[in-house]
Amino acid sequence: MKKREFLQCCALGAMNAVFPRPVPAHLHAEISGWLTGASDGEELWQWSKEALFVEQAGDAIHCLKCPNDCTIPVGGTGLCRNRVNVGGKLYSIAYGNPCAVHVDPVEKKPLLHFLPGTRAFSIAAAGCNLACLNCQNWQISQVSPKETENQDMMPRAVVDECRRTRCASIAYTYSEPTTFYEYAFDTAEIAHREGIRNIWKSNGYIEEKPLRKLCRVIDAANIDLKSFDEDIYSRLNAGKLAPVLRTLRVFHEMHVWLEITNLVIPGWSDDLDMIRRMCAWLRKNGLDDVPLHFSRFVPMYKLNQLPPTPLKRLEDAHAAAVSAGMKYVYIGNVPGHDAEHTYCHRCKKMIVERRGYAIHANHIKNGKCRFCGEVIPGVWMG
Numbered sequence: 001m002k003k004r005e006f007l008q009c010c011a012l013g014a015m016n017a018v019f020p021r022p023v024p025a026h027l028h029a030e031i032s033g034w035l036t037g038a039s040d041g042e043e044l045w046q047w048s049k050e051a052l053f054v055e056q057a058g059d060a061i062h063c064l065k066c067p068n069d070c071t072i073p074v075g076g077t078g079l080c081r082n083r084v085n086v087g088g089k090l091y092s093i094a095y096g097n098p099c100a101v102h103v104d105p106v107e108k109k110p111l112l113h114f115l116p117g118t119r120a121f122s123i124a125a126a127g128c129n130l131a132c133l134n135c136q137n138w139q140i141s142q143v144s145p146k147e148t149e150n151q152d153m154m155p156r157a158v159v160d161e162c163r164r165t166r167c168a169s170i171a172y173t174y175s176e177p178t179t180f181y182e183y184a185f186d187t188a189e190i191a192h193r194e195g196i197r198n199i200w201k202s203n204g205y206i207e208e209k210p211l212r213k214l215c216r217v218i219d220a221a222n223i224d225l226k227s228f229d230e231d232i233y234s235r236l237n238a239g240k241l242a243p244v245l246r247t248l249r250v251f252h253e254m255h256v257w258l259e260i261t262n263l264v265i266p267g268w269s270d271d272l273d274m275i276r277r278m279c280a281w282l283r284k285n286g287l288d289d290v291p292l293h294f295s296r297f298v299p300m301y302k303l304n305q306l307p308p309t310p311l312k313r314l315e316d317a318h319a320a321a322v323s324a325g326m327k328y329v330y331i332g333n334v335p336g337h338d339a340e341h342t343y344c345h346r347c348k349k350m351i352v353e354r355r356g357y358a359i360h361a362n363h364i365k366n367g368k369c370r371f372c373g374e375v376i377p378g379v380w381m382g
């Protein structure tokens with residue numbers, strides 16, 4: 001047996017120790033793939049940074065970053081594929097090596113109540129701590145940073161590029177920023193010092209301590225609330241609902257501007273009773289003026305056989321949320337729909353008119369509705 005094969009076998013054997021909970025079958029099938037090439041256990045990858053939020057467990061390291069709660073043996077890799085134990089120390093191997101770099105309208109995140117009409121310098125490094133059957137970025141989220149084509153862009157360079165491209169913010173997005181936390185945090189800290197805003201686009205699957213530290217440098221977040229059911233979270237996403245709900249509460253409590261996206265997947269997350277329960281929870285927790293985006297599913301990845309979400313079901317979800325007392329409800333991924341505009345909660349007039357990501361009219365003045373003076377929650381220009 002060659003040395004590399006031996007190391008892989010050791011790591012595979014040790015992987016049982018990495019999962020403190022049952023791993024869904026679709027995830028199990030991929031584990032050996034994650035280990036291949038993720039870490040050879042002896043060399044430090046060029047784009048490494050010692051990981052934050054860890055505790056020693058003998059030679060293994062317990063990662064405290066997210067609810068997956070991995071205990072990673074020497075030579076092993078976390079579920080997210082980008083945290084490796086090299087010689088008894090845990091390293092992020094997603095530091096300064098983004099696999100995606102784009103300039104996006106902030107509306108694409110989606111954030112509709114945060115500096116509308118501005119652009120967000122958007123970066124992602126490979127890896128994710130969930131394994132959603134419908135992932136739309138699986139080519140970069142379900143692989144390790146060693147398997148993607150990356151750019152060389154350290155935190156200082158990201159901030160400089162953001163300025164050069166005249167973006168108002170930096171977005172940590174596309175894959176899952178919790179898994180490239182060290183890179184995102186260091187970048188956000190520099191940006192924050194220099195007056196550039198930071199956006200966290202995430203599945204919300206993060207432990208409370210790293211989240212609270214993050215809130216110091218993040219200005220806005222859009223969090224995916226994938227369903228309102230633990231069983232669906234387990235089968236569809238290989239995750240848990242409760243930590244995501246905690247994330248929503250913490251962002252709100254820490255005064256980070258928050259918006260929520262709920263992807264309505266036929267047969268999975270389109271149950272109207274569940275949507276009503278979700279809205280009732282949001283209302284009960286003081287999140288009724290947090291913009292809620294019902295997003296249309298299109299066939300993707302392992303759910304390629306499903307149809308796109310029927311428009312009627314999106315509209316029913318929208319109506320259910322409004323009836324439940326949610327004040328700013330949107331329908332996404334349906335360009336030209338009336339529910340992509342913003343309406344004042346008090347006078348019901350259209351105050352921001354949109355077409356896709358473009359803004360055609362904005363009647364918010366100094367954070368208030370120009371027609372009736374109602375304060376519109378959000379972060380507005382001027």
Ligand code: SF4
Pocket residue numbers: 063064065066067068069070077078079080081083128129178179
């Ligand atoms: S961040 Fe990665 S290594 Fe850490 S617990 Fe989560 S999945 Fe595991």
